[in-house]
Amino acid sequence: xxxxxxxxxxxxxxxxxxxxxxxxxxxxxxxxxxxxxxxxxxxxxxxxxxxxxxxxxxxxxxxxxxxxxxxxxxxxxxxxxxxxxxxxxxxxxxxxxxxxxxx
Numbered sequence: 001x002x003x004x005x006x007x008x009x010x011x012x013x014x015x016x017x018x019x020x021x022x023x024x025x026x027x028x029x030x031x032x033x034x035x036x037x038x039x040x041x042x043x044x045x046x047x048x049x050x051x052x053x054x055x056x057x058x059x060x061x062x063x064x065x066x067x068x069x070x071x072x073x074x075x076x077x078x079x080x081x082x083x084x085x086x087x088x089x090x091x092x093x094x095x096x097x098x099x100x101x102x103x
Contacts, residue, residue, distance in 0.1 A: 015047025032057040044072045051076050056102045073101045
């Protein structure tokens, strides 16, 4: 944040569109890893078919978004199974963690 910043335009596509455009049918039982800095709900909404085909996902979750992500993934048949790790602030409170969800 101390260096000069510049806005750039970035093209976005839905996860399901990217999976289809890949030209290959995704195998079932895939693992999805999300680390999208607060856009988890948008990625899940744009990847419903891809999430339906996977067996597990790991999601970096900010505690501010915790309930929304758990609810979205629960609606797709996933269960929260625990955390891989977590990142704490200097005062000890948790900032975010990588949560594991499995069907």
